[in-house]
Amino acid sequence: MDEFDFIKSIQPSYHKQASLKKGIGDDAAIIKEGYQNIITTVDTMVENIHFSRKTTKPFDIGYRVLAANISDIAAMGGTPTFYLVSIVIPKSWSHDELKKIYQGMENLADVFHMDLLGGDTVSGDQLVVSVTVLGTVADHKERYRSHAMEGDFVFVTGTLGDAAAGLHLLLEDSTQHEGYEYFTKRHQQPMPRVQFINEAASITRIALNDVSDGIANELNEIAEASTVQINIDYERLPKHKAMNHFSSALQEEWLLSGGEDFELVGTVAEKDWEYLQEAANKTNTPLAKIGEVISSNNSPFRVQLYKNGKYQLLEKSGYTHLK
Ligand SMILES: Nc1ncnc2c1ncn2[C@@H]1O[C@H](COP(=O)(O)OP(=O)(O)OP(=O)(O)O)[C@@H](O)[C@H]1O
Ligand SMILES: Cc1ncc(C[n+]2csc(CCOP(=O)(O)O)c2C)c(N)n1
Ligand SMILES: [Mg+2]
Ligand SMILES: [Mg+2]
Ligand SMILES: [Mg+2]
Numbered sequence: 001m002d003e004f005d006f007i008k009s010i011q012p013s014y015h016k017q018a019s020l021k022k023g024i025g026d027d028a029a030i031i032k033e034g035y036q037n038i039i040t041t042v043d044t045m046v047e048n049i050h051f052s053r054k055t056t057k058p059f060d061i062g063y064r065v066l067a068a069n070i071s072d073i074a075a076m077g078g079t080p081t082f083y084l085v086s087i088v089i090p091k092s093w094s095h096d097e098l099k100k101i102y103q104g105m106e107n108l109a110d111v112f113h114m115d116l117l118g119g120d121t122v123s124g125d126q127l128v129v130s131v132t133v134l135g136t137v138a139d140h141k142e143r144y145r146s147h148a149m150e151g152d153f154v155f156v157t158g159t160l161g162d163a164a165a166g167l168h169l170l171l172e173d174s175t176q177h178e179g180y181e182y183f184t185k186r187h188q189q190p191m192p193r194v195q196f197i198n199e200a201a202s203i204t205r206i207a208l209n210d211v212s213d214g215i216a217n218e219l220n221e222i223a224e225a226s227t228v229q230i231n232i233d234y235e236r237l238p239k240h241k242a243m244n245h246f247s248s249a250l251q252e253e254w255l256l257s258g259g260e261d262f263e264l265v266g267t268v269a270e271k272d273w274e275y276l277q278e279a280a281n282k283t284n285t286p287l288a289k290i291g292e293v294i295s296s297n298n299s300p301f302r303v304q305l306y307k308n309g310k311y312q313l314l315e316k317s318g319y320t321h322l323k
Contacts, residue, residue, distance in 0.1 A: 044129070046126060152270070157265075230303045
């Protein structure tokens with residue numbers, strides 16, 4: 001049983017609270033509160049799974065785990081406001097190192113004016129940092145994975161595969177490699193796309209997901225949740241210029257399934273494309289059209305990749321826990 005089957009197996013069949021608009025099944029939960037909604041989500045990072053002493057400095061462990069959570073708030077169209085931290089501490093971690101983890105979180109929290117609300121501290125064998133984030137989004141401006149419609153343009157922010165390239169260079173100690181500083185920074189200190197998505201608040205409908213597991217996964221989640229088919233073009237996938245210094249096999253793997261870029265991927269009506277571009281320009285966000293939603297209500301709800309003159313099925317890939 002992998003993580004996705006496990007999540008399905010524990011999903012409750014109904015909600016008890018009328019205010020719960022979205023529970024399990026998107027990047028974060030949505031709770032209606034007057035004319036706005038509260039958003040909440042939790043993500044956990046574990047030593048030697050999500051980071052290691054070799055790949056990530058204590059400051060960056062804190063920064064990255066908070067960034068991953070803020071990215072899920074952005075993926076719902078929201079603004080982050082508060083966070084709580086639960087930490088499992090092994091004996092081998094010094095007080096100084098633990099302080100640095102909190103400095104990393106505080107550094108990013110300052111950018112978004114977020115307050116630390118509380119948390120929990122326990123001892124254990126492996127460093128584990130679990131962060132719960134709260135945020136808000138105006139009512140009817142939530143961005144669900146289920147909102148894609150036939151004819152939509154498929155878009156992605158930033159460049160893809162950078163975090164995976166950074167991780168590779170860190171693990172290989174390739175400090176002289178072209179783009180080392182850029183790629184490793186993208187792995188260690190990703191910046192969630194909050195400003196961009198908030199700037200796009202006037203758009204009525206956007207289907208959205210954030211790139212934690214790679215676009216092959218994230219686009220399949222949109223296709224399934226929206227019951228649509230999605231076509232994307234490999235040549236249109238945005239990549240940093242230094243990416244060309246890696247083999248084409250590595251590039252393909254990282255662009256499609258690298259994950260941890262914490263970019264936003266989604267779909268928008270063709271008529272709203274120019275407004276999305278305006279939001280991208282205003283917030284200095286690279287934005288690429290990578291494909292289209294081609295049909296709906298036509299099972300299987302799948303993603304096709306156009307490469308070398310033909311379409312191929314783009315199956316889910318990327319990192320899967322409990323595999
Ligand atoms: N152990 C769990 N118990 C209850 N709900 C869970 C559990 N694990 C995941 N979920 C829910 O399942 C959905 C998918 O979770 P997942 O962690 O894959 O999403 P994500 O946070 O966007 O991705 P990532 O963890 O890769 O950043 C979310 O709605 C999440 O809240
Ligand atoms: C030391 C080290 N080894 C491997 C990786 C790669 N990695 C770990 S989890 C994950 C997917 C997202 O996880 P989740 O679904 O839990 O958000 C990826 C791509 C890493 N970051 N650090
Ligand atoms: Mg997510
Ligand atoms: Mg998660
Ligand atoms: Mg996951």
